[in-house]
Amino acid sequence: MKLTSRGIALFALSLYVFSAEAIAEAECSSGGGCAACGEFITNLPMPSADNCGVQPLQNYVATYENCLRSGWNGIYLGTGFGYGTTNYNLKIPGIILQKKSNSYITEYVSLGYAHSSSRFFIAGELGYYYQSLTSPLFYDDPSVVVFTTTGPPEVTNTITPCHVRLDINSQNHFALDLMPGFVATSRITIFSRLGFEYTNYSWVRRFCFPEALIITDAGVPIDIIGGDIFPEDLDSYSIGDKKGDSVVDLRLGAGISFAAGPHLSFNVNYVHIFGSKASFTPNAELITDNVPVVLDEATGLPIPGTLTSGLSTLLAQNSIDPSRNEILFGATFSF
Secondary structure, three states, X not given: OHHHHHHHHHHHHHXXXXXXXXXXXXXXXXXXXXXXXXXXXXXXXXXXXXXXXXXXXXXXXXXXXXXHHHOOOEEEEXXXXXXXXXXXXXXXXXXXXXOOEEEEEEEEEEEEEEEEEOOEEEEEEEEEEEEOOOOOEEEOOOOEEEEEEOOOOOOEEXXXXXXXXXXXXOOEEEEEEEEEEEXXXXXXXXXXXXXXXEEEEEEEEEEEEEOEEEEEEOOEEEEEEEOOEOOOOOOEEEEEEEEEEEEEEEEXXXXXXXXXXXXXXXXXXXXXXXXXXXXXXXXXXXXHOOOOOEEEOOOOOEOOEEEEEEOOOOOOOEEEOOEEEEEEEEEEEEO
């Protein structure tokens, strides 16, 4: 008797559940006002049908997964920061340079549109990236200036420039990316990144030529001070040259996004930027007009002589083939 009563009770409960599911399906399919999502069986009323909550009876089955997936659709805003390294692959004819990588911090904002259908995900994103300055590069240039006095006697000295400081920077980047991927779970989306990036590079070079002094004995030249070794109080002519060039690079990468809620998600990205070369042609007139001046130590006036310049490396065109690698951490808010 007890067994029969228990069986009847289970049958009645099953019938009730089946009926509730049928009612829920019928009302949802006919636009009956089911809430977008929910998690628990409850009889608490919802403030509105637009909220991600639970309607009594109709949404007693958890639908929170659908609510999260709906967050992958529509317009979104993003922001974040990251760490990057860059290798300029600098080439200067006549000079062998050691390869050097620079690191930097980057910040970005983005605007995009995303769409997901079943497990497929795709987004288009426009981003602006601001990059911190990288460290300057120092090297010795083999250029020489040879000065020979008119004489007699003839006195010859070779004057070389001081260390060259080179700053290559690009703080502003504009990127356009296509991001196909798939929805792994209701909270996790994995995607790739393929796009283009517009960048303007600045090339700033600074160096100096020491001012040479000629030592005379009773008006006769005997020696010249200058070149690589010269007194600290010896004047020098500082030369600064600045050029710029714009490039369009390729962007390849991958990322993963985690939905914290229907409108907020966090993501991690790896991006590799490469593909274009930039070139910088030094200002020849600026350099030749600032070659060393040789003065008489006694009078402070220029002394007669012949100045022969060998400035091929200083006048050579510089080129870079930059590549960058970035790890980015960000958040997006969808509307």
